[in-house]
Amino acid sequence: MNLFCLGLSHHTADVATREHFAGSATAESILRQTGCAEALLLTTCNRVEVYAVSQKRVSTDEIARCLTRRIEIDPHDYAPPFYRYEAEKCVQHLFRVASGLDSMVVGESEIFGQAKKAYESARTSGAVGPYLHRLFQRAFRVAKQVRTHTDIARGAVSVGSVAVDLAQRIFGKLSDRKVLVLGAGETSERTARALISRGVSDLRVSNRSIDRACELAQAVGGRAVPFDEWAAQCREIDILITSTASETPLLTPAELAPMVHERLDRPLFIIDIAVPRDVDPGVNEMEGVYLYDIDSIRSVAEQSLALRRKQVAAAERIIAEHVADFVDSISRGLNRPSQTAEHLPLGENPHGRPSCSGGL
Amino acid sequence: MDRYLLIVSTVCFLAAVVHTIVELRAGMFRPMRFNFFAVGLGFIFQTAFLSIRGHALGRCPLTNLFEVFVFLAWSVALMYMLVGPLYRLSLMGAFTAPLVVLLQGFALVAPIDILHPVKVPANPWLEFHASISTVAYGAFAVACIAGVMYLIQERQLKTHQLHSVFYHLPPLTDLYATITRLLWWGFALYTFGIVSGFFTGHPLPRAQVVAAIGVWLLYAAILQGRHLRWLAPKWVAALCIIGFSVALALLWGIEFTAAMRPLP
Numbered sequence: 363m364n365l366f367c368l369g370l371s372h373h374t375a376d377v378a379t380r381e382h383f384a385g386s387a388t389a390e391s392i393l394r395q396t397g398c399a400e401a402l403l404l405t406t407c408n409r410v411e412v413y414a415v416s417q418k419r420v421s422t423d424e425i426a427r428c429l430t431r432r433i434e435i436d437p438h439d440y441a442p443p444f445y446r447y448e449a450e451k452c453v454q455h456l457f458r459v460a461s462g463l464d465s466m467v468v469g470e471s472e473i474f475g476q477a478k479k480a481y482e483s484a485r486t487s488g489a490v491g492p493y494l495h496r497l498f499q500r501a502f503r504v505a506k507q508v509r510t511h512t513d514i515a516r517g518a519v520s521v522g523s524v525a526v527d528l529a530q531r532i533f534g535k536l537s538d539r540k541v542l543v544l545g546a547g548e549t550s551e552r553t554a555r556a557l558i559s560r561g562v563s564d565l566r567v568s569n570r571s572i573d574r575a576c577e578l579a580q581a582v583g584g585r586a587v588p589f590d591e592w593a594a595q596c597r598e599i600d601i602l603i604t605s606t607a608s609e610t611p612l613l614t615p616a617e618l619a620p621m622v623h624e625r626l627d628r629p630l631f632i633i634d635i636a637v638p639r640d641v642d643p644g645v646n647e648m649e650g651v652y653l654y655d656i657d658s659i660r661s662v663a664e665q666s667l668a669l670r671r672k673q674v675a676a677a678e679r680i681i682a683e684h685v686a687d688f689v690d691s692i693s694r695g696l697n698r699p700s701q702t703a704e705h706l707p708l709g710e711n712p713h714g715r716p717s718c719s720g721g722l
Numbered sequence: 723m724d725r726y727l728l729i730v731s732t733v734c735f736l737a738a739v740v741h742t743i744v745e746l747r748a749g750m751f752r753p754m755r756f757n758f759f760a761v762g763l764g765f766i767f768q769t770a771f772l773s774i775r776g777h778a779l780g781r782c783p784l785t786n787l788f789e790v791f792v793f794l795a796w797s798v799a800l801m802y803m804l805v806g807p808l809y810r811l812s813l814m815g816a817f818t819a820p821l822v823v824l825l826q827g828f829a830l831v832a833p834i835d836i837l838h839p840v841k842v843p844a845n846p847w848l849e850f851h852a853s854i855s856t857v858a859y860g861a862f863a864v865a866c867i868a869g870v871m872y873l874i875q876e877r878q879l880k881t882h883q884l885h886s887v888f889y890h891l892p893p894l895t896d897l898y899a900t901i902t903r904l905l906w907w908g909f910a911l912y913t914f915g916i917v918s919g920f921f922t923g924h925p926l927p928r929a930q931v932v933a934a935i936g937v938w939l940l941y942a943a944i945l946q947g948r949h950l951r952w953l954a955p956k957w958v959a960a961l962c963i964i965g966f967s968v969a970l971a972l973l974w975g976i977e978f979t980a981a982m983r984p985l986p
Contacts, residue, residue: 516889532879534893626951629894646880649954658882665884 363399365493367452368422369411372466374443383410383429389489395428396420400491402484402498404459406476408466413456415493422446450689456497457681460505462514469514469670474505497688504684511680514673517666521549522556524659524666525633529557529601532629532652537561540599544568544592545606546578549635553603554582566599568592570606596621602632604640614642622648633659724778725830727771728792732826734764735799738819746886757815758806764822765799772796782849788835790856790973795825797860801907805864805900814892817867848922855915855934859973861908862941862966865901869962872897876956898955901962902948909941933972940965 370380384405392401392412400415412425422444447455455464460477462469481498484490490498509515518527526536533539541562543554546569554565565584568591569575575586587595596602596618606612613632622630626649634641634655646653654662738760772793775783783789802818829835875891878884891897916934919926944961947953953961 513886513889516886517884528879530893531875531888531891532894534896626954627898627948629955649956652879654882661882662884669886669889 363415363417363493364419364448365413365415365452365497366420366446366448367411367413367455368425368444368446369404369409370444371409371411371464373464374445379443380408380410383426387429388487389484390487392425392428393489396424400494401489402480402494404477404480406473409459409464411459413452413494413497415491450685453497453688454681454685456501457504457684458678460501461508461677461681462505463508463674463677463681467519468667468674469516470519471509471515474502477505478502500684500688504681507684508677508680512673512676514670514677516673517662517669519663519666521633521635521656521659521663522553524662525553525603525654526556526560528633528652528654528662529631530560532631533600535561537563539601540564540566541584541601541603542566542568542587542592542595542599543578543582543584544602544604544612544640545636546571546574547605547635550603550605551578551582553633553635554578554584557601557603558582562601566595568595593617596630597624600628600631602630603635604632605635606640608636608640609638611642612640613645615644615648618645618648618651622651626650635659724771724774725835727767727774728826728830731764731767731771732823732830734760734767735819735822735826738764738815739823742816742819746890757819761799761802761815761819761822764819765796765803768792768796768799768826781844782853784849784852784856786834786836787974788829788832791825791829791834793853793856794859794863794973795822795829797857798822798825798863799860800857801860801864801904802867805904814864814867814871817871818864821863821867845922845924847918848924851915851918851922854911854918858908858911858915859966859969861904861911862962862969865904865908865962866966868897868901868904869959872901872959873956873963876959894955898958901955901959905941905945905948905962909938909945912938912941930976933976937965937969937972940968 370383372380387403389401389403392398392403392414396414396416397418398414398416398420402413404411404413410429412429414420414425426444458464460474462471462473465473477498481490481494485495518524529536529539536557539562541554541557541564543550543565546567554567558565565579565582566587567575567579567582567584568587568589569578570589572586572588575589578584579586593613596613602613604612618630629650629652632641632645632651632653634653637656639655641653641655643653643655645651738757741756741760772783775789779785784793798818799822802814806814806818871891872894875888875894875897878888879894892900916938919931919934944953944958944965947961948958
């Protein structure tokens with residue numbers, strides 16, 4: 363029995379190539395067409411991967427043919443940049459993928475859910491047997507451990523998540539916080555939605571066009587505030603998200619000073635994503651006011667990514683331990699009387715460490 | 723024998739410090755488990771030390787500067803055990819442990835463990851006064867630690883330079899609420915301590931009374947400034963650090979003066 367994985371990812375193929383192989387095949391169709399004993403298909407926007415267990419070696423071309431969206435494309439001629447990992451390398455690759463180490467944004471957690479979904483789908487259809495079940499259960503455990511024991515998932519990397527992350531660092535729980543969205547642009551809407559997803563319930567929207575303010579307020583479950591009243595709201599609110607098309611700053615230290623004095627023990631977090639900026643940078647110098655413009659948000663995102671990259675080595679150590687342990691446990695299982703070489707998915711040699719032919 | 727317990731206790735706190743440094747450097751810091759366990763174990767050994775010493779003396783072990791430092795370190799650990807887990811401020815353990823190591827390390831190294839040649843009779847009011855005042859110092863010490871954490875967090879948020887430790891520090895508003903609670907606890911305990919001092923049946927040295935009232939007024943001013951919103955949170959945090967430094971210097975002065983005089 364052979365355990366192997368082959369696929370395409372953002373590392374090896376552009377989106378045009380990836381889309382040729384995404385979406386048409388299922389785990390069952392791979393089983394049917396290639397004669398594999400077990401198969402699982404993991405498809406995301408950044409990767410198309412097949413994890414399989416087979417009695418005899420199944421060629422990359424055979425799998426590629428199953429994945430091809432358009433039948434007229436011959437994968438052999440097309441020579442797509444498929445990688446292939448076998449045995450121990452396959453285990454290591456899956457653990458890295460599930461932990462977010464192989465993702466475009468290192469440490470992102472979406473891949474964990476996608477892998478779980480792919481596993482559930484293949485399990486329901488009966489394409490997953492004992493080997494892939496064991497492998498994927500371990501992969502989920504490893505991914506959780508990597509996230510818990512390293513800072514790989516720490517910090518935010520998009521405008522919305524940076525805003526939420528910073529807001530939580532300032533206020534802790536966001537459920538009692540009041541948010542004003544000034545300017546009903548797409549980014550401010552996304553940021554507002556990110557805050558709502560973390561429990562914010564009091565959301566106000568103000569825009570030069572009251573109709574647009576009402577529309578957005580309705581969409582996010584907030585309430586509209588007339589544009590000429592937004593400044594007075596700064597007495598009450600905790601978070602201000604601003605993204606208007608104003609050519610001059612709407613909020614200056616002089617305007618904010620009396621309100622800041624009234625709310626000395628309540629911080630004010632301002633996210634200014636407008637260009638040109640809506641808030642005078644001098645506001646950040648004021649007591650208890652934390653101003654982040656688009657550049658500082660980008661800088662925070664870059665710092666988070668740098669922090670995550672520093673964690674890769676620690677995460678790799680955890681993964682290496684699990685790979686060795688997983689391979690050992692499979693090998694040990696072989697020495698039990700009830701187990702035979704047929705049950706070993708990791709390579710052909712029943713007495714030594716599983717053979718590893720590496721990836722393409 | 724009792725000093726060995728104190729050494730073991732110091733090693734436990736030191737382990738928390740080393741663990742924090744190593745894990746922060748590796749970017750794998752998870753404060754909850756190890757730090758709380760190490761500080762908890764250190765606290766048990768501290769308590770055992772104070773208990774044995776108290777039994778030997780037949781009174782609260784606050785008869786010399788050595789015991790005052792150990793009792794203060796115990797009060798700091800006690801306050802952390804009460805406040806840290808309650809308010810999810812587990813990183814506070816990482817900040818508390820170095821202070822305890824410093825206090826106990828100094829107590830162990832400095833030649834200040836001078837036992838009185840004659841057994842001092844127990845005086846419940848004097849013991850209550852000394853112990854409650856020291857526990858109040860413990861609350862002020864943990865408020866000072868929370869103040870340091872607040873200023874670090876605030877500075878990173880203002881400058882937009884977020885280091886690894888940023889993600890382990892509690893939110894600003896939680897830290898500020900903790901500082902306020904600790905200040906109130908410390909202030910209430912210190913007030914009891916000062917008042918009980920007048921019931922000891924012994925005349926109190928003028929310098930000690932002036933110093934104690936000075937510390938009391940300082941913390942009263944911080945709390946008043948916070949209550950009336952004259953002081954921004956950043957300044958309350960900074961004053962917690964200044965206040966505790968002043969209080970510690972005065973405590974040293976008071977105990978040093980007391981050591982020069984016969985114990986009542």
